[in-house]
Amino acid sequence: MRIDVEDLHVAYGGRTVVSGAHLLAAEGEITGLVGPNGSGKSTLLRTVYRHLKPSAGRVLLSGTDLRELSPVQAARHIAALPQERGGDFELSVREVVAMGRTPYKRAFAGEDATDADIVARALADVGMDGHAGRRFTELSGGERQRVLLARAFAQQPDVLVLDEPTNHLDVRHQVELLALLRAQGRTTLVSLHDLNAAASVCDRLHVLHAGRVVASGAPREVLTPALMAEVFGVRAAIVDHPLTGDPLIAFDHRAVADAVKEAEVTV
Incomplete structure (x- = not known):
C-alpha cells in the first residue's frame, strides 16, 4: 500500500507547523523525511498515523482517506514508532510486543x-528474543527502542511510520535496524536526522524546511551542496561511499554556518 499526502496543513498552539505539504511514500519503498529541527517532520508523521488532525488537506492510504477508516482498520494497516515512547510499561518485554496484536483481537480474547x-x-527480528521475560522498565534506551519496533512488526502493518528510529541505538544496532527495514519490504515512512543514513537506506527523500516540502526525489538528486547550504546551513561535498557507492555527505566542520549560504561547491 502507498501513502499520499496532499496539500497537508497542520496547526496547533495557534501556529501553522506544516503548510501545503505534498509527498508520496510508494509501495514497498523506504521514504525518508529529513530537515532541520523544527521543520515539521514529526508533526507530519503524527498526522499520518492519526495522532493529529490536519487543518486542511488529507492523507490517503492507497487512495482511501485515512479519516474514513476506523481506529482498528487504520491500526491493521499502519504501525507507528513515535518519538514519544509512552510511559514505563510495567510489563515484560514479551507482553509489550504482544500489544501489537491488539487490532486483531476481540475484546478479552486471549493469545x-x-x-x-x-x-x-518480531522479537527475533530485532535481536531481543533472549530478553522476552525481562521487565520493560529494566531495559536501556536502545533496548526499549528495539522492543517497541518489535511491537510495530507484530502489528503486521502494510505501512511503517517511524520517527527517528535510530535514536538511542549504538552504531551496530543502527546499521542492523536500517538493514532490517530494507529487508522488510514494507512501505516505510521514516524521519532521520542522520543524512548519511537517509542517503543509504531510503529510496526517496522529502526535505522539509519551515513546514514546507522544499525538495523531493532520489537521495542523489536531492542531497546537493546547494541544498545543504540553503536548508541546513552547512558547507558539504557529496561523494561516493567507498564501500557501498551510496551518496556520502562530507561536512566542512570549520565553516561558519552563516557564511556558507552563498558558497558554491562543485564535486
Missing part, C-alpha cells in the same frame, strides 16, 4: 498460537 509465533518472530 492464540498464531499470535505467539508472530510475537516470537
Whole structure:
C-alpha cells in the first residue's frame, strides 16, 4: 500500500507547523523525511498515523482517506514508532510486543498460537528474543527502542511510520535496524536526522524546511551542496561511499554556518 499526502496543513498552539505539504511514500519503498529541527517532520508523521488532525488537506492510504477508516482498520494497516515512547510499561518485554496484536483481537480474547509465533518472530527480528521475560522498565534506551519496533512488526502493518528510529541505538544496532527495514519490504515512512543514513537506506527523500516540502526525489538528486547550504546551513561535498557507492555527505566542520549560504561547491 502507498501513502499520499496532499496539500497537508497542520496547526496547533495557534501556529501553522506544516503548510501545503505534498509527498508520496510508494509501495514497498523506504521514504525518508529529513530537515532541520523544527521543520515539521514529526508533526507530519503524527498526522499520518492519526495522532493529529490536519487543518486542511488529507492523507490517503492507497487512495482511501485515512479519516474514513476506523481506529482498528487504520491500526491493521499502519504501525507507528513515535518519538514519544509512552510511559514505563510495567510489563515484560514479551507482553509489550504482544500489544501489537491488539487490532486483531476481540475484546478479552486471549493469545492464540498464531499470535505467539508472530510475537516470537518480531522479537527475533530485532535481536531481543533472549530478553522476552525481562521487565520493560529494566531495559536501556536502545533496548526499549528495539522492543517497541518489535511491537510495530507484530502489528503486521502494510505501512511503517517511524520517527527517528535510530535514536538511542549504538552504531551496530543502527546499521542492523536500517538493514532490517530494507529487508522488510514494507512501505516505510521514516524521519532521520542522520543524512548519511537517509542517503543509504531510503529510496526517496522529502526535505522539509519551515513546514514546507522544499525538495523531493532520489537521495542523489536531492542531497546537493546547494541544498545543504540553503536548508541546513552547512558547507558539504557529496561523494561516493567507498564501500557501498551510496551518496556520502562530507561536512566542512570549520565553516561558519552563516557564511556558507552563498558558497558554491562543485564535486
